[in-house]
Amino acid sequence: MVYVIAQPCVDVKDKACLDVCPVDCIYEGERTLYIHPDECIDCQACEPVCPVEAIFPEPELPGEWAAYTRVNAEFFQVSGIGSPGGAAEVGPAGVDHPFVAAVPRTQQKGQGHG
Template identity: 70%
Template sequence: MTYVIAEPCVDIKDKACLDVCPVDCIYEGKRSLYIHPDECIDCHACEPACPVEAIFPLDELPEKWSPYAEANRDFFTEVTDLGSPGGAANTQAQDVDHPVVVNLATRA
């Protein structure tokens, strides 16, 4: 199991989760943050740190946000060529997002 960042993060990107992640597996896209599913160790530290309640264990992801499981996975292989860089600290914020995020109206 891994954790997934869902729609409440879009256009918010509070980044409190970045400070508590012990393995640095949360990466930044243009409008949202993404958890690398191969780097996440399921420690649960990020979920309570998120002020907008956007982070869920994969098996508890609300059905309405189920496309975000694929978005978090595909961000690293289909959207960017990041692959598994082994930590977000050494990776710049990406100027792209998964189509699930891109197709959402921008929040003011």
């Protein structure tokens, strides 16, 4: 099982999850964060620290956000990041999955918590 970052993170990117992830599998896009499904070890550290409750174990992802399982997985091909084995080596991607890029902005850029 892997964890998935869903809609509530878009335009917020609090990043508290980055500090607690022991394997550095949470990557930063332009508007949201993404969990690399091949790198996640299912440690559960990220879920309780997310202030907007955007992180879910894949089987518990609400149906309205089901697409985010695919979005998190595909982001690494779409962005060209691939599977580097750690987000710190990559830094912010500056792009998002097209699904996230199409989400209407909920806040003005720069007003998120990230």
